[in-house]
Amino acid sequence: xxxxxxxxxSVHIALDNRVFYREACSLQRAGYEVTLVAVHDREEVKxxxxxxxxxxxxxxxxxxxxxxxxxxxxxxxxxLYLFHDPELxxxxxxxxxxxxxxxxxxxxxxxADFIAVKDYMPAGLRYPAAWIFGWLEPLLARxxxxxxxxxxxxxxxxxxxxxxxxxxxxxxxxxxxxxxSSLTLAPSQRESETETxxxxxxxxxxxxxGGMERNRGSGLMIEAFARVQREMPAARLLVVGHFMPPELExxxxxxxxxxxxxxxxTLTGRVPFESIGRYLQQATVGWVxxxxxxxxxxxIPTKLFEYMAFGLxxxxxxxxxxxxxxxxxxxxxxxxxDDPDAHAAAxxxxxxxxxxxxxxxxxxQVLVQERWNWxxxxxxxxxxxxxxxxxxxxxxxxxxxx
Numbered sequence: 001x002x003x004x005x006x007x008x009x010s011v012h013i014a015l016d017n018r019v020f021y022r023e024a025c026s027l028q029r030a031g032y033e034v035t036l037v038a039v040h041d042r043e044e045v046k047x048x049x050x051x052x053x054x055x056x057x058x059x060x061x062x063x064x065x066x067x068x069x070x071x072x073x074x075x076x077x078x079x080l081y082l083f084h085d086p087e088l089x090x091x092x093x094x095x096x097x098x099x100x101x102x103x104x105x106x107x108x109x110x111x112a113d114f115i116a117v118k119d120y121m122p123a124g125l126r127y128p129a130a131w132i133f134g135w136l137e138p139l140l141a142r143x144x145x146x147x148x149x150x151x152x153x154x155x156x157x158x159x160x161x162x163x164x165x166x167x168x169x170x171x172x173x174x175x176x177x178x179x180x181s182s183l184t185l186a187p188s189q190r191e192s193e194t195e196t197x198x199x200x201x202x203x204x205x206x207x208x209x210g211g212m213e214r215n216r217g218s219g220l221m222i223e224a225f226a227r228v229q230r231e232m233p234a235a236r237l238l239v240v241g242h243f244m245p246p247e248l249e250x251x252x253x254x255x256x257x258x259x260x261x262x263x264x265x266t267l268t269g270r271v272p273f274e275s276i277g278r279y280l281q282q283a284t285v286g287w288v289x290x291x292x293x294x295x296x297x298x299x300i301p302t303k304l305f306e307y308m309a310f311g312l313x314x315x316x317x318x319x320x321x322x323x324x325x326x327x328x329x330x331x332x333x334x335x336x337x338d339d340p341d342a343h344a345a346a347x348x349x350x351x352x353x354x355x356x357x358x359x360x361x362x363x364x365q366v367l368v369q370e371r372w373n374w375x376x377x378x379x380x381x382x383x384x385x386x387x388x389x390x391x392x393x394x395x396x397x398x399x400x401x402x
Contacts, residue, residue: 006037006080007038008081011039011084012039013038019036021173023082024047027385028048035078038052040053040054041053059120069088102392104388105147107147113130116294117213138160144163146387150168153299166384168377169377171372171377181369183310184365204354205235206351207280208241209241209276210301210302212242215296216290217289218248218251220291220338221237221289222255222259224344231344232351236265238279239268241271281310283307283312285314286303289343290316290319297320300325304316305325308361309368311364311365313332315332330363
């Protein structure tokens with residue numbers, strides 16, 4: 001009989017890239033019986049993973065969901081529970097006590113730094129709340145059986161906690177990388193693609209993929225792209241992802257209208273992860289506009305690897321989180337985060353020389369094919385889970401964990 005794993009999230013949608021497509025699917029392929037309790041509109045089985053839906057509720061009502069999350073988790077009677085939200089640090093020790101099963105906290109963000117830039121909180125409360133959470137989160141994490149981190153900078157904040165732990169970078173799955181490679185145009189096709197764009201009346205496309213916030217450069221994005229448009233009127237900006245807070249989407253649209261570029265800017269809102277490939281296919285350049293706030297200096301933009309998987313050269317803010325992955329003149333350019341002129345100049349250099357842009361895109365694609373993909377991360381995940389399940393069963397015959 002297969003061992004059972006229950007994944008919990010009262011915040012993330014069930015089909016979240018990391019929660020579902022990376023971790024849940026990896027565990028299911030490894031032979032575990034996986035149940036995912038998360039925000040979704042219906043109960044279903046997808047890719048072999050059973051999804052048990054939770055409603056999406058306002059932020060202030062989420063603690064009311066905790067009792068239901070715990071009830072559903074107990075019904076699963078899992079051999080291990082893996083959760084993805086810092087707010088679940090409060091109820092999960094009770095779940096561990098009631099079931100005797102190990103609980104694992106997957107830390108996606110530098111959460112204290114994230115609180116410090118949350119627009120929905122009054123400015124006077126952000127930093128005290130961030131300080132309190134920065135003290136409280138590691139304290140509560142000590143009550144868990146294991147820890148997972150999305151990058152090494154986050155892991156450093158929990159270095160003193162003596163439990164099994166590992167870092168799982170948000171690298172794309174090998175299937176996603178292979179799909180991107182199969183759809184990338186060969187260099188000999190680039191010239192005909194440019195001619196087709198002209199005939200169709202559409203220009204080269206700059207893509208921003210993923211959630212957009214003010215601290216991620218929403219204002220700079222429009223200012224910089226207006227400069228691109230002045231030099232290359234055919235250029236288009238495609239922004240694919242949700243806005244936080246939601247009213248920021250209208251703010252960005254109005255900013256584009258004031259600068260006279262609204263006809264060249266498309267805001268799609270949130271799209272399913274399964275659909276992002278078609279937007280990546282439309283793009284000429286992938287863009288990261290994040291600003292140099294502490295959170296962004298630690299967290300690695302997942303979009304970097306998605307751009308590279310589809311052969312796109314990258315223009316990125318120069319941050320500690322992006323330097324290990326964007327090499328100037330190799331797979332893209334890093335530019336000063338708060339300088340719209342520098343962003344625009346880098347983008348224009350790639351749009352004007354499509355052959356050069358294709359070479360940089362191909363170099364990035366090779367990097368994700370050979371180094372920055374989920375294959376090694378999957379092995380780390382499985383080793384951690386095997387160790388914790390084996391400890392519960394009283395077995396010591398298991399490989400060392402990372």
